[in-house]
Amino acid sequence: MSATAAPIEPSGAVDAGSASTLRREVWRELRHSRSFLIGMTIVLVWTVCAVAGYHIGPYTPFEQNLNAVNTAPSGSHWFGTDQVGRDVFSRVIAGARSVMLVAFAATLLGTILGTVLGLITGYLRGWVDESLSRLIDALLALPVVVTAVLVVAALGPSSITVALCIGVIFAPLIARTVRTAVIQERELDYITAARLRDERGSYIMFSELLPNVMPPIMVEFTVRLGYAIFTVASLSFLGLGIQLPTPDWGLDISQNISVVSAGYWWEVLFAAAAIASLVIGINLVADAIEKAME
Amino acid sequence: MRNSAKLNQLRRGRSELENHVIDEFVGGHITRREFLRRGSIIGLSVPLLGAIASACGGANSTASSGGSAAAAKAGSSLKIASVVPTGAINPLSIADEGGLTMLQQTGETLVFNNPKTNVLEPVLATSWKSNPAGDVWTFTLRNGVTFNNGQPMTADDVVYSFQSQTNPKVYVNASSVFTGVLTNDGVEKVDDSTVAFHLNGPNGNFPYLISSDNYNMVIVPKDTDFDKWEKTFVGTGPFVMKSYQPKVGATFAPSPHYWGGNVLPSELQFIFYPTQQPQILALQAGNVDIVNLIVPQGAEAVINNPSYNLLVSKSSQHRELSMRCDQAPWDNKLVRQAMALSLDRPGIINALYKQYAQLGNDNVFAPIFRSTDTSVPQRTQNNSKDKQLLSHAGHTNGFSTQLYTEDYQEIPQYAQIIKQAASAIGINIDLHVQSQADYYGDAVFGKSNWLDGAMSLVDYGHRGVPNVFLEAPLESDGSWNAAHFKNSIYDGLVKSYVSALDLSSQRNYAGQLERLMLDETPLILAYWFDSISVTKKNIAGVVTTGMGQIYLNRAGLT
Numbered sequence: 001m002s003a004t005a006a007p008i009e010p011s012g013a014v015d016a017g018s019a020s021t022l023r024r025e026v027w028r029e030l031r032h033s034r035s036f037l038i039g040m041t042i043v044l045v046w047t048v049c050a051v052a053g054y055h056i057g058p059y060t061p062f063e064q065n066l067n068a069v070n071t072a073p074s075g076s077h078w079f080g081t082d083q084v085g086r087d088v089f090s091r092v093i094a095g096a097r098s099v100m101l102v103a104f105a106a107t108l109l110g111t112i113l114g115t116v117l118g119l120i121t122g123y124l125r126g127w128v129d130e131s132l133s134r135l136i137d138a139l140l141a142l143p144v145v146v147t148a149v150l151v152v153a154a155l156g157p158s159s160i161t162v163a164l165c166i167g168v169i170f171a172p173l174i175a176r177t178v179r180t181a182v183i184q185e186r187e188l189d190y191i192t193a194a195r196l197r198d199e200r201g202s203y204i205m206f207s208e209l210l211p212n213v214m215p216p217i218m219v220e221f222t223v224r225l226g227y228a229i230f231t232v233a234s235l236s237f238l239g240l241g242i243q244l245p246t247p248d249w250g251l252d253i254s255q256n257i258s259v260v261s262a263g264y265w266w267e268v269l270f271a272a273a274a275i276a277s278l279v280i281g282i283n284l285v286a287d288a289i290e291k292a293m294e
Numbered sequence: 295m296r297n298s299a300k301l302n303q304l305r306r307g308r309s310e311l312e313n314h315v316i317d318e319f320v321g322g323h324i325t326r327r328e329f330l331r332r333g334s335i336i337g338l339s340v341p342l343l344g345a346i347a348s349a350c351g352g353a354n355s356t357a358s359s360g361g362s363a364a365a366a367k368a369g370s371s372l373k374i375a376s377v378v379p380t381g382a383i384n385p386l387s388i389a390d391e392g393g394l395t396m397l398q399q400t401g402e403t404l405v406f407n408n409p410k411t412n413v414l415e416p417v418l419a420t421s422w423k424s425n426p427a428g429d430v431w432t433f434t435l436r437n438g439v440t441f442n443n444g445q446p447m448t449a450d451d452v453v454y455s456f457q458s459q460t461n462p463k464v465y466v467n468a469s470s471v472f473t474g475v476l477t478n479d480g481v482e483k484v485d486d487s488t489v490a491f492h493l494n495g496p497n498g499n500f501p502y503l504i505s506s507d508n509y510n511m512v513i514v515p516k517d518t519d520f521d522k523w524e525k526t527f528v529g530t531g532p533f534v535m536k537s538y539q540p541k542v543g544a545t546f547a548p549s550p551h552y553w554g555g556n557v558l559p560s561e562l563q564f565i566f567y568p569t570q571q572p573q574i575l576a577l578q579a580g581n582v583d584i585v586n587l588i589v590p591q592g593a594e595a596v597i598n599n600p601s602y603n604l605l606v607s608k609s610s611q612h613r614e615l616s617m618r619c620d621q622a623p624w625d626n627k628l629v630r631q632a633m634a635l636s637l638d639r640p641g642i643i644n645a646l647y648k649q650y651a652q653l654g655n656d657n658v659f660a661p662i663f664r665s666t667d668t669s670v671p672q673r674t675q676n677n678s679k680d681k682q683l684l685s686h687a688g689h690t691n692g693f694s695t696q697l698y699t700e701d702y703q704e705i706p707q708y709a710q711i712i713k714q715a716a717s718a719i720g721i722n723i724d725l726h727v728q729s730q731a732d733y734y735g736d737a738v739f740g741k742s743n744w745l746d747g748a749m750s751l752v753d754y755g756h757r758g759v760p761n762v763f764l765e766a767p768l769e770s771d772g773s774w775n776a777a778h779f780k781n782s783i784y785d786g787l788v789k790s791y792v793s794a795l796d797l798s799s800q801r802n803y804a805g806q807l808e809r810l811m812l813d814e815t816p817l818i819l820a821y822w823f824d825s826i827s828v829t830k831k832n833i834a835g836v837v838t839t840g841m842g843q844i845y846l847n848r849a850g851l852t
Contacts, residue, residue, distance in 0.1 A: 064714050066641030083591060083707050084645055084714075239701065244727050245710040255706065258571035261578065262594035 029292035036292075039284025046278050049096040053247075057090030061247040070264045080266035082256055092270050094247040098159065099275070102241070103228035105163040110170030110228075111221045117171060118178020118213075119205040123186055133179070136172040144169050144227070145234050152240040162241050166231050170224050177220050181213040215293040222286035226279045233275045249275050300345075312336055312423075315796070316346060328664050332797060334414035335501050337423035366835035366850035371561040374844065375573035375582040378541055378566040380730050383524040385512055386458060389467045389737065390730065391755070391842045392566065394509040395586060396538070398843045399546050399562065400442055401512025401529035404433055404452070405505040407758040409607045409825070409839040412662065414501050414758075418447065418513055418530060428496035428795045435487045442534040442549040443526070445515055449483045454516040456481040456491075456504075465738070468510040469773050470766035471503050475792075496793035498800065499759040507757045509841055532557045532847035542566060548847075558835065558850045570703065577602070577828065584829045584836060586844045589703045590648050593828070602828050606650065609756040609825040609840025610660035613708060614767060615697075615818040616750045616777035623695070624748065628687040630815040634673060635680035636715040639820045645711070646704045647823050654819040657811040658763035659804050661822060664797060665760070667805030673812060680719045692720020698747035699726070700733040708820075709751055723749065750776045756825060756840025764788045764807070768816060779816035 030036045054061060058078075065085035073080045079088035117136070121129040144166075151165045185191060186209065194204045235241045236250025244251065249271040256267035315336060319329035326347055333343045379392035388397055404419035419433040439447040459468040460478040480492040493500060504511050512529055514520075527535035532554060533546035544564045548557035565582060567573045574593055576582045585596075596602045617624035617633065624630055634656055643651045652661050655673055659666035684690065699709045706727045713723040728743065735742035744750050757763060766774040770785050787810065791803035811817075825840040835849035 062714055062717075064711060066638055066645040066711065069645045084711055239727070239729075244706060244725050245713060258569060258592035259594075261571065261574050262592055 026289075026292045030288055033288040033292065035284040036288030039281045039286075039288065042277055042281025043285060046096045046100065046274075046281070049093045050100040051097075053094040053096055057087065057093045059087040059090045061086065061091045061094040062245060063087065063090075070259065070262075070267070073266050079270045080264070082252070082267045083259060083264075088252075088266055088270055091247040091252055092249070092274050095249045095252060095271065095274065096278070098242045098246060098248045099229055099232050099236070099250070100278070102159050102163045103166075103225060103232045106166035106232065107170065107221060107225045107228045109163065109167030110224060111174055111217065113167065113171035114174025114220075115178050115210070115217055117175035119182055119209060121175065122179035122182025123201065123205050123209060125183075129179075136175055139169075139172040140176070142169070144231060148231060148235055149238060149240060152235060157240040157243065159242050162232060162235050166228055170228065174217070174220050174224065177216055178213055181216045182209055185209055185212050219286060219290045219293060222282060222289055226282040226286060229275065229279050229282065312338060319346070328797065330411065330413045331664065335499060336795075337421055337501070339421055365852040366558055366833075366848060367852065368556065368558045368850060369560045370558065370850035371563065372559050372584065372833070372846060372849060373563045373565060373582040374846070375567055375576050375585045376564050377570075377573075377587075378568055380734075382521070382540075383527070383538065384520050385510055385514060385523055386464065386466045386468075386520045388510060389734070391587060394842055395844060396527075396544060396564070397509060397512060398506075398531070398845075399533050399544075399564075400527040400531040400535060400549070401514070402531045403504065403506050403508065403511050404435075404513070405501055407502060407505045407507050407839070409609070409756075409837070412664075412758050414505055417506075418452075422501055424500070424795075428498055428500075428793065429493045430490060431493070431497075431500050432484065432488060432490045435489065436553065437487060439530050439553045440551040441515055441528050441530055442551055443515075443528050444551055445528075447513060447530055448516075449486050449489050450516045452489050452513055453481050453483045454518070455511070455513045456489075458514075458518075458520065459511055466510070468508055471508050471511075471762050473771070473773055474765065474769070475500070475503065475761075495789065496795065497761075498793065498795040499761050502757070502759040503761060505758065506839060506843060507759075507762075507841060509843065533562060536561075552847075554847065557847045559846055562846055577830070580830075583833050584827065584844070584846075584849075586827050586838065587842050588826050588828060589646070589823075590650055590826070591646055591704045591707065593826075596828050597826070601831050603831055603833065603836075605825075605827040605829065605836060605838050607825050607838070607840055608652075608662050610662055610754075610758075610760070610763070610822060611756050611825060611840055612654060612658075612660070612754050612819055612822045613705060614752055614754055614776075615712060615820075616752070616767070616779075616816065617818075618748050618778050619780070619814075619816050620778040621748060623687070623689060623693050626687045627814055628683045629689060630818075631813075632680040632683035632687070632719060633716060633721065634815050634818045635676045635683070636719050636721075637712070637818065637820055638675045638715065639673075642708065642711055643821050646708060647821065650826060651821040651823040654821045655808065655812065656815055656817065656819050657808040658760050658768070658819065659808055660760065663760055663804075665791075665800035665804045667801055667808055670805060670808040670812065677718070684719055684721075689720070692722060694722040694724065695748045697723045697725050697749040697751060698728065698733060698743040699751035700730045700744075700753070701727050702730055702753055705751060705753065712751070745774070745776045747776070752776065755842055760804075761792055764791065768811075777816035779814070781810070781814060781816075784810055784814070 068081055069083055069085045071077060071081045077087050079092060082088055121132045147169055148165050152161050155161045191208060194208050233250035236248050237254040242248045242251060252271045253268050260268050315332045330343050376395050377392040379396055380390045383393055383396045385397055388394055402417050404417060406415045406417045408415050418436050418439055420436050422431060422433045424431045435449060441447060457478040459466050460472045460476055474494055475497055476491055476493055482490045484490050515528055532549055532552045534549045536545040536547050538544040543566050546562040570588055570592055573585045574596055577585050577596060590597055597604060617630050619625055639653050653672060699705055709725055709727060713725050716723050734744050739745050744752055766772045768779050769788060770780040787803055787807050791800055794800045794803060825838060827838040829836055832852050834852045837845040
């Protein structure tokens with residue numbers, strides 16, 4: 001064997017050109033996907049509400065009319081008013097901000113932590129993989145909402161606590177997906193080539209492996225985002241998230257569910273529908289991305 | 295027509311205080327209803343009160359204890375929805391609605407404050423009287439009373455119960471009533487059927503302070519271990535505990551030893567619910583027969599439904615929004631006044647209670663109290679004066695503060711209304727709505743958001759007289775003084791009020807106290823609300839109180 005033998009060409013790796021081609025193909029696929037277009041429209045509508053919801057509603061989400069409490073949907077209040085005379089439509093619009101912000105932050109945190117864990121366990125293998133994987137298995141056995149309730153109750157309710165908690169709980173789920181993808185990739189020639197070039201482990205993991213396991217990470221991110229929205233809303237419903245009187249879908253459902261039996265269904269229905277629509281929208285996007293990646 | 299001869303005969307042998315009350319009635323200074331109430335306080339028996347009223351030309355009848363038992367059949371098994379007790383069922387420490395409801399099923403007090411008439415009625419004591427100074431009260435105990443474990447009740451049991459509830463070495467909830475009024479060495483067994491209370495000073499309303507208004511003050515056997523009372527529920531009441539499961543429910547059966555006659559229900563089954571909503575749903579679904587204490591918010595489906603009986607009585611229940619008078623910025627009374635002026639009280643009542651509440655005027659004298667001075671002007675919302683006051687106090691640009699409160703009944707909604715009203719004048723309130731356990735904490739200063747918060751919004755149950763409201767939350771050394779209000783003039787006026795034995799004196803001091811509280815505004819009291827319970831249409835004989843007790847020994851299906 002010659003010391004000056006030609007370097008081994010990466011095989012199976014995504015170089016810049018092919019990555020660009022892949023992106024174009026995925027994007028073309030997505031543009032023709034009805035699921036993606038519908039899902040993205042829903043998500044964009046709620047994103048606009050999250051950004052500008054406090055200003056585009058017919059009333060401010062805090063404005064009270066104590067002489068018009070629990071009024072049914074009408075021309076002046078499309079979604080009716082709540083127990084202290086606030087416009088439900090304005091609160092539903094503004095309520096998108098807290099749930100989307102916290103859910104996005106939580107999912108991003110979970111994805112970053114999970115990706116790092118997945119890269120480490122999948123690439124290093126051996127005792128590191130064994131020990132971390134068993135820990136991940138143990139964490140996966142914990143029910144998400146129950147664990148979140150316990151942690152948030154212990155640390156005190158706040159949006160930051162909720163985001164941190166959900167992020168940490170999601171990390172093992174994402175780590176397992178990333179690890180599986182990394183294990184497949186690490187046996188390919190371009191990783192062998194990088195090892196032969198005596199590249200550092202961190203370089204191989206984050207510069208070589210990471211770009212090639214991005215598709216499943218993106219799919220996982222969108223799937224987890226849907227779960228995160230549901231979890232955030234559940235914790236708010238239990239009074240463990242954002243505090244009154246901030247408009248928040250889960251919190252507003254919790255506060256008004258006591259009056260549903262009195263016939264004031266609108267105080268709960270529209271917030272619940274908002275949660276459902278956002279989760280459905282994100283899941284449609286996730287499904288479309290997953291299919292396009294395949 | 296007045297029968298002077300009979301009246302003179304009835305006056306004979308009465309004490310100076312008793313004749314003073316009789317004279318006030320004869321002279322037309324107090325109404326018949328007030329005469330019955332005042333007479334019952336000082337221990338005039340119900341037949342005697344009726345006879346005096348009759349001699350003065352009134353009808354010879356007194357108010358009933360409320361609740362029609364005539365139509366109720368014996369042998370019913372009743373299911374009652376109740377809020378979950380927050381802690382152990384310990385007569386010394388209970389301070390919550392769920393707990394007192396449990397306590398009261400087997401426990402009884404010496405006297406009962408009739409919620410319909412606000413007149414005291416005998417229970418374990420058959421009569422009572424004070425010395426002329428009003429600082430020694432003597433109670434005659436009922437003969438033949440037996441605890442539900444078969445043990446006879448004696449004066450020793452009464453003394454032990456009172457000494458335990460006035461023990462300064464342990465935390466007792468009744469300290470809110472007894473502090474400054476009665477110490478444990480002031481409880482004396484006179485003989486086997488008589489107990490005397492030597493008070494710290496004169497107190498014209500003392501019988502109310504040991505009545506059913508003071509829900510902790512049930513009589514238990516001597517040497518009872520209060521920490522273990524939850525295992526036995528030993529008391530003199532009409533029921534005996536069959537099972538008690540914390541956070542779940544309790545069942546009771548009629549006590550075979552009850553002194554008060556037949557107990558109609560064959561069984562009571564209490565089911566605990568965390569909030570009002572599932573209680574209402576359970577009633578609508580037919581899973582329970584009675585829901586004890588509801589608020590109108592969320593209960594419209596049963597309140598406006600002829601298929602249910604609504605038990606409504608005026609009460610002194612209210613919410614107190616305290617502001618820390620010892621900390622900036624609330625240490626400036628102008629700031630406190632500004633906050634009070636920012637509230638739209640009629641709007642609050644309309645939103646939260648509809649027709650079931652009355653305006654509050656930032657003092658603790660409820661419309662139902664006879665001593666209340668109604669000539670004090672009502673505080674109303676003033677959106678220019680509130681900002682002006684804030685500006686004078688040096689807070690032109692407003693400030694930020696914290697408000698702690700409990701997730702209970704309509705309080706979260708009320709807290710949001712307060713926050714919104716405050717924001718209109720530049721006060722930014724950071725709202726903390728907590729579970730009752732978190733909010734009350736250890737219920738002592740330094741370990742309780744209720745007592746330590748810059749602003750604190752708390753619920754107060756019904757009392758027949760304002761003594762507890764005047765003392766515990768507002769006196770300088772009050773055990774519930776969340777406002778940390780210290781005012782020697784106030785303390786002096788309270789002492790004068792408490793020791794006043796006649797209504798005109800009480801009303802005079804009440805007026806001074808109301809004006810002082812309106813000026814100082816250590817707390818905001820925006821409304822008084824009615825006590826509301828609801829039963830199925832075919833249930834009769836249920837008696838409820840503004841305090842939250844529910845008496846079911848004469849209840850049943852019709």
